[in-house]
Amino acid sequence: MEAASASATLQKDVAHARVCVNRARKLRKPKSTAAVKGAIAMCESRFADALKKWAEALDYLVRNKLDSGLARASITAAGLECRRAIS
Numbered sequence: 001m002e003a004a005s006a007s008a009t010l011q012k013d014v015a016h017a018r019v020c021v022n023r024a025r026k027l028r029k030p031k032s033t034a035a036v037k038g039a040i041a042m043c044e045s046r047f048a049d050a051l052k053k054w055a056e057a058l059d060y061l062v063r064n065k066l067d068s069g070l071a072r073a074s075i076t077a078a079g080l081e082c083r084r085a086i087s
Contacts, residue, residue, distance in 0.1 A: 001030055008039035032060045051082040
């Protein structure tokens with residue numbers, strides 16, 4: 001999932017990100033793919049979909065008490081970027 005996230009957010013390579021997601025699923029079922037799917041949606045300029053995925057990712061972090069502060073800040077920043085792009 002890390003490779004998929006990096007491909008989508010840093011390299012803006014959606015095709016490679018999708019390949020990485022599929023490979024990760026074959027190795028082990030991920031607990032959540034919301035953040036990666038949000039990054040992919042942002043790369044494809046599907047900001048409304050991305051915003052939903054970022055909200056889902058944040059909910060997952062909070063619900064499972066995995067919030068480190070840095071993760072919340074990153075997801076919140078991505079959500080703000082989506083909101084700016086939509087408006």
